[in-house]
Each structure stands twice: as C-alpha cells, then as structure tokens.
Amino acid sequence: MQAARFAVRRSVAGLRAGGCGSCSGAMLRRVPIKQEPIRIGSTAPDFKAQTSKGPISFHEFIGNDWVVFFSHPADYTPVCTTELGAFAKLQPEFEKRGAKLIGLSANGLRDHEGWIKDIEEVSSEGAKVGYPIIADEDRKVSWLYGMLDEESVKNIDSNPIPVSLRSVFIIDPNKKVRIIITYPPAVGRNTAEVLRALEALQLADKAGVATPVNWTPGGDVIVPVPVSDADAEAKFGSVRKVKPYLRYNN
8 A cells, every 4th residue: 555545535624523424426536645544552533423323523432431443344244243243242341341332334324223123133142232333434434544455445446435344443541542453354353352352451551461372351461571570579479480581470
C-alpha cells in the first residue's frame, strides 16, 4: 500500500463533524490523503455514527471505560452471525471487567434490526444483543480504522463497495488503542480469546507484570526484565527464577 492512503472524500473531516451518510455515488469519489496508521498506543480516532442503539460520538461512548470495538464484513452472513451471537453471550463478562462492546457492519440500520433478530434466534443461546452495532454503509469508519484489506484498496475502481475485515480494537479509558487483532473474512474470531486478552492487559496495567504464553486468569505471571531480583521479591514475594531474564510469580 502506498504511503498515501485512500479515503472517502470528506470522510475524515465529515465523519468527525457530522456522522455517516448512506452508500451512494460519493462512495466512488476518493482522493489520496496522508493519514497515520493506527498503532498500539495511538489515540483511537473519534467519529460520529448511527448505531442500532442510536447515534453516538465515539469518544463520548468510551467515556471512562474500556471498549472492545469489532468489525464485520456484512449483515446476514454466516460467520458474522455466529460471532455477534458469541459476543452477546459474553457481554456480561466484559461488563464485569469494565468494558463496553460495540460492533460495526457495513449495512444500514434497517438491515441491522432484522439481522439482530436472526442472531438472537440462532446463535446467542438466549442472550440479547445488548451492545450497539455501527451502520457503516459508506465505509467511513472502516477507512478511518484501516479495516479494509489490500485488494479492496488496490482495486477500488472495480470494487466500489469494499468489505470490512474482522478487526478488533481494545481501547482503554484514556482512549488509547492497546490491542489490535485482524482476521480475514473467512476466519471467525475466538471471543474467549478477546476476553482473555483484555484480562491479561488489565492485569499487566494493575500489577506491573507480563503474561506468558497461554496464560489464563489465575496462572503464573512473569516479572518484567527491568525489575531487579530484590525489587521483585519485595513487590511480589515468592519469585521462581528459571533464567536471569525469566522469573515467574503467582
């Protein structure tokens, strides 16, 4: 991808000022703009959008909470239906950890309303879809957050309505992007892993530790390398030293 990224004309300025319109001929009128990619540590871009729960300003939606923001290619598609149902089932667990859920799909509100009924019927095991789903018909938010694949960007003239990828952004109460996960459309996400990643991140922030491979809540954690042995024992008590650079605590 060239350094200059493509975006819908008026997308960034219009998105931040006035929300999303409908998918139309304006979708085809794109100009290259220079825009820094979103990285871990970036401030999550703000935007206004219509959702299944009403209009939002994203930074106001975040407030002082954690947010798990996830995108989907389209309504009434099989993988997306299973994913949104799984997020609905786990929503209480995310809320226990101070995290809000918000989804995005490249369809309008009317489609969202009907699709949510399907999700609740076939894949949420009785759970309601209690989180908002952004109606990103014109792909403004997808452009803003880099939720489009290389082919969609390179072949924009032949593919005027690109499909959003399966992206996840975990954003902290300071509105900083802390985790980015992206899957292609054919591969469904593991919602339990998204929850685990949130828990690992929150523990790292709170306790000043790192989590090893395959960590699950209650498992051993790693003492960061810059912490001396003496400071580690004073802070954590018992420390199991495998190598000078690999020390565990539970």
